[in-house]
Amino acid sequence: MNSDDQLILEFQQGAREAFVELFERYREPIHGFFWRRLENPARAEELAQEYFLAILQNVPWYEPRASFRSYLYGIAVHLVAAERRKAGREVVENEKLDGRAAEGNAAENNDAGIWVRKALGHLEQSAREILMLREYEQLSYGEIAAVLRLPVNTVRSRLFRARAALKNQLMPVKD
Amino acid sequence: MERNAQHAFDAEEVMAYLDGELEPRRAAALAAHLVSCSECQEVAQGFRALSERMLSFEVGHPSAGMNEKVLAALDAGKSSSVSSAKDVPVHKGWMWPGLFSHPRVWAISGAAIVIALVVIGIPGRHGLPAPASHALREQSSGYKSWLSKDGTSLEHPQDFADVKSPANALPASSGKMPVFSESEPAPPASADEALKAPESVGPMIVQTASLNILATNYDEASVAIEKLAAAHGGYVEKLDAKAQNGNGQELSAALRVPTKQLDGFLADVRKLGHVEEETRSNEEVSDQYVDLQARLKSARATEQRLIELLGTRTGKLQDVLEAERELARVRGEIEAMQGQSAILVHRVNYATVQVDLSEEYRQVLGSGPISTGTKIRNAAVEGFANLESGAVGLLVFLFAVGPALLFWLAILLVPVWFVWKRFWVRARS
Numbered sequence: 001m002n003s004d005d006q007l008i009l010e011f012q013q014g015a016r017e018a019f020v021e022l023f024e025r026y027r028e029p030i031h032g033f034f035w036r037r038l039e040n041p042a043r044a045e046e047l048a049q050e051y052f053l054a055i056l057q058n059v060p061w062y063e064p065r066a067s068f069r070s071y072l073y074g075i076a077v078h079l080v081a082a083e084r085r086k087a088g089r090e091v092v093e094n095e096k097l098d099g100r101a102a103e104g105n106a107a108e109n110n111d112a113g114i115w116v117r118k119a120l121g122h123l124e125q126s127a128r129e130i131l132m133l134r135e136y137e138q139l140s141y142g143e144i145a146a147v148l149r150l151p152v153n154t155v156r157s158r159l160f161r162a163r164a165a166l167k168n169q170l171m172p173v174k175d
Numbered sequence: 176m177e178r179n180a181q182h183a184f185d186a187e188e189v190m191a192y193l194d195g196e197l198e199p200r201r202a203a204a205l206a207a208h209l210v211s212c213s214e215c216q217e218v219a220q221g222f223r224a225l226s227e228r229m230l231s232f233e234v235g236h237p238s239a240g241m242n243e244k245v246l247a248a249l250d251a252g253k254s255s256s257v258s259s260a261k262d263v264p265v266h267k268g269w270m271w272p273g274l275f276s277h278p279r280v281w282a283i284s285g286a287a288i289v290i291a292l293v294v295i296g297i298p299g300r301h302g303l304p305a306p307a308s309h310a311l312r313e314q315s316s317g318y319k320s321w322l323s324k325d326g327t328s329l330e331h332p333q334d335f336a337d338v339k340s341p342a343n344a345l346p347a348s349s350g351k352m353p354v355f356s357e358s359e360p361a362p363p364a365s366a367d368e369a370l371k372a373p374e375s376v377g378p379m380i381v382q383t384a385s386l387n388i389l390a391t392n393y394d395e396a397s398v399a400i401e402k403l404a405a406a407h408g409g410y411v412e413k414l415d416a417k418a419q420n421g422n423g424q425e426l427s428a429a430l431r432v433p434t435k436q437l438d439g440f441l442a443d444v445r446k447l448g449h450v451e452e453e454t455r456s457n458e459e460v461s462d463q464y465v466d467l468q469a470r471l472k473s474a475r476a477t478e479q480r481l482i483e484l485l486g487t488r489t490g491k492l493q494d495v496l497e498a499e500r501e502l503a504r505v506r507g508e509i510e511a512m513q514g515q516s517a518i519l520v521h522r523v524n525y526a527t528v529q530v531d532l533s534e535e536y537r538q539v540l541g542s543g544p545i546s547t548g549t550k551i552r553n554a555a556v557e558g559f560a561n562l563e564s565g566a567v568g569l570l571v572f573l574f575a576v577g578p579a580l581l582f583w584l585a586i587l588l589v590p591v592w593f594v595w596k597r598f599w600v601r602a603r604s
Binding site for chain 2: 016019020023027028031032035036041044045048049052053056112113116117120134135136140141151153154156157159160163166167170
């Protein structure tokens, strides 16, 4: 199996199948990335679509300076930030997480999922992003550092604090 | 997840081990430790349980419509169908070409270069001529050609290599220009390497020259200036040409030429015509460079200490946040100083030459009598223009004075009317 970096370079050379394979690999993860962060399934799908179109548009200028996953999720993080700025709700994101949990997508989540989402909503944004990149996108510390432009040690310490805070948030539920 | 400080492994290390992020030797020790330490097993189990619990936050699947649209865009050649994604922010670190294709970035870069030039100044260089009303062309290349994409290093082959080598720099007492050798080593790979070791560097001199030349063959001379700059490894920074009726053509060019090529370049430029005025000046900037390097070194040491502090800290969260803010500030200072240092080195390596070229103007005889038809047409056009300007002038006058005139007439006419009526009635009676 070709690595992501090989595939993107092949696509730069004109191999259509390389992009199709990349799209197949990351279609669900990227869609999930936006879903978990925006809590709006319809908008998440729109953004995922815009995201892949942006990747297509920018492929000619891609340079393999870091891992391709860092590149992919770096764009996705920027896209989410732009979406939040656009919607003007970044500040109240955490507060609204609770409310939105009961909206249309509740059917797709079990009770445990709702509690996890509520607990994530109480985390500081940077820590939440690191934790989600690690747990859901399965990025390494180095990849998270590249995506968020932070030192690896900072990623590690923030991830530890985020996990501790999330555990504290979930503790009453567990009990 | 709080742990006894005396424990062999802290909880953060256990977490890194489970994530596969602990260094191999430490990971092996921790794996052996976990076998016998129930406390660490409990911590590890806590992390595993948390990860499993997080997976209960499930999401749906993308629709088939998304696949079709993306693959359709792929088949359409990544052009028209992706236009809707043009505003999507892209990870800047890996997208410089895309970033620089944006006109706003060019505008901001241009403004930054202009501000930098104004702040830094170029000693001995007189103000550039104001743009003439009949300017024919203008060209400006700025610093973008030699600053690297991240703005922290240089891309010209001569940069830094000249400055690094003490053999190239003449003693300050020699009173001569530093002569740079062609056989210098290649430019260093990183800005860090390039900007270090100022102690062994000789005097760093910024050179400027200015020439006023009267050209007998202006057209050839104006073309030759650009070619000469390129031939000597330099480039045109700014170029203005203008021609006004009744005067000869004039060209003003700001050129950047490698310092080691300056004498040869000036000799060639002098051949373009009669040199009416020539000035040269030197400015030593060694102290600025050394000071900049010292501050850079200090800032890097501070940055390193902060990084170590953050990596090993056990203090309060607030302390960590403050340390991170300080780290961001120090990094900003370092980047700014690297940029200043790069500009300084470029000014040393590339002399500034201001060339003002004037045409030796000869009055041209008239091209013959104008035909009667042309005269009538010109007169008609002039007459129409006069009519138009007169009408516009009248309208302007009426709008400007009219309201006030009506007001005063209304004020004055009422008493005049009464006086006249009274007089008229008496006269009749």
